[in-house]
Amino acid sequence: MLGGGQLGKYALAAANAMGYRTVVVDPDPQAPAAVVANDHAIAPYDDSDALDRLAAACSVVTTEFENAPAAALERLARSVRVAPGASSVAVAQDRIVEKTFLVDHGIDVGEFVPIPGSGAHSSLLDTARRMANGGAVVKTARLGYDGRGQRRVSSEAELEAALVEFAGVDVIVEALLDLRVEVSVLVARSSEGRSVRWPVTENEHVDGVLDLSVVPARVGPALAAEAERIAVSVADALDYVGVLAVELFVVGDERPGADGAPRLLVNEIAPRPHNSGHWTLDASVTSQFEQQIRAVCGVGLGSTAMTAPAAAMVNLLGDLWFLPAADDPNGEGSLGDPVEPDWAAVLADPDATLHLYGKAEPRPGR
Numbered sequence: 001m002l003g004g005g006q007l008g009k010y011a012l013a014a015a016n017a018m019g020y021r022t023v024v025v026d027p028d029p030q031a032p033a034a035v036v037a038n039d040h041a042i043a044p045y046d047d048s049d050a051l052d053r054l055a056a057a058c059s060v061v062t063t064e065f066e067n068a069p070a071a072a073l074e075r076l077a078r079s080v081r082v083a084p085g086a087s088s089v090a091v092a093q094d095r096i097v098e099k100t101f102l103v104d105h106g107i108d109v110g111e112f113v114p115i116p117g118s119g120a121h122s123s124l125l126d127t128a129r130r131m132a133n134g135g136a137v138v139k140t141a142r143l144g145y146d147g148r149g150q151r152r153v154s155s156e157a158e159l160e161a162a163l164v165e166f167a168g169v170d171v172i173v174e175a176l177l178d179l180r181v182e183v184s185v186l187v188a189r190s191s192e193g194r195s196v197r198w199p200v201t202e203n204e205h206v207d208g209v210l211d212l213s214v215v216p217a218r219v220g221p222a223l224a225a226e227a228e229r230i231a232v233s234v235a236d237a238l239d240y241v242g243v244l245a246v247e248l249f250v251v252g253d254e255r256p257g258a259d260g261a262p263r264l265l266v267n268e269i270a271p272r273p274h275n276s277g278h279w280t281l282d283a284s285v286t287s288q289f290e291q292q293i294r295a296v297c298g299v300g301l302g303s304t305a306m307t308a309p310a311a312a313m314v315n316l317l318g319d320l321w322f323l324p325a326a327d328d329p330n331g332e333g334s335l336g337d338p339v340e341p342d343w344a345a346v347l348a349d350p351d352a353t354l355h356l357y358g359k360a361e362p363r364p365g366r
């Protein structure tokens with residue numbers, strides 16, 4: 001496993017339950033996945049020695065984050081099975097490459113314009129200015145997550161300020177869409193090209209961070225079927241192997257002559273299990289993490305049927321450890337020392353389960 005974050009931790013726990021022996025590569029000695037791996041190579045992802053040792057020791061290599069260097073995956077793929085493939089990961093690493101790939105495969109996305117860090121053609125800037133006046137989001141093409149590396153702008157002046165702030169890196173300017181609801185589809189695809197997907201999940205974000213997921217999404221059967229069809233077509237277009245998350249926006253159709261009926265646009269894809277699929281740990285026959293292991297190891301894909309009529313996942317952020325004390329409700333002081341939340345109160349509900357990532361320390365907003 002290239003990457004030792006929480007997603008790697010759950011995937012390696014699933015691998016461990018199936019009897020596989022695992023090694024994780026992560027430069028962080030405290031990497032959450034290290035506690036469940038048989039071995040932890042503390043090394044940068046582009047360390048050729050570590051990669052060669054990994055390739056020699058393993059029969060399959062996978063990754064848990066989209067910023068695994070595509071070059072590292074390519075190097076590994078010369079001598080060992082790697083899934084998902086470097087080219088799939090490379091598409092998801094860059095918002096400009098990603099949106100262009102989707103458009104090239106006939107998949108609808110919102111209006112966008114790429115602004116290269118090396119300087120944009122004036123016609124691109126004119127389009128970006130027109131979009132800014134109607135409301136736009138400026139996003140760095142690479143390395144953004146949880147709403148980081150994004151600025152909302154509503155005028156040409158704000159656009160210019162954002163472009164100055166992100167000077168030198170490629171950015172994408174997207175029209176700010178009037179979202180009715182956000183959904184995601186988790187697809188698992190085998191190397192033979194067979195895919196299965198879980199029921200569509202409905203997602204609510206706060207400040208760009210996932211806050212709540214509800215499944216099945218309350219969007220009606222026609223839209224849900226269309227979201228699944230789109231997600232599978234993305235996986236097929238990538239010739240993807242493993243678990244892929246496809247985030248979609250539901251917007252009203254405002255195109256000329258349209259009637260405002262709900263319409264789906266792909267927002268972004270993640271070449272890995274995804275926060276919005278965490279509910280599968282507790283309410284699906286096969287979790288997204290077990291499925292990732294099954295897909296990349298080339299054994300059969302498991303059932304994606306739900307084991308409950310519905311499920312909800314609430315994302316807990318580090319802020320919970322810093323709630324103001326009862327005698328200081330306005331939180332006058334500084335953040336203070338973290339206080340462990342009252343987990344027993346959560347688990348008093350027999351239908352609730354608790355998953356803590358095991359990060360070294362709680363941090364607000366994370």
Ligand SMILES: Nc1ncnc2c1ncn2[C@@H]1O[C@H](COP(=O)(O)OP(=O)(O)O)[C@@H](O)[C@H]1O
Nearest residue numbers: 137144145146147148174175176177205208268
């Ligand atoms: N063009 C847009 N119009 C409206 N809301 C958006 C747009 N782009 C992003 N958002 C909001 O910000 C959230 C995070 O943006 P996203 O592009 O998914 O980046 P991240 O990689 O941080 O998840 C989205 O889930 C959505 O709520």
Ligand SMILES: [Mg+2]
Nearest residue numbers: 146247267268
């Ligand atoms: Mg997102």
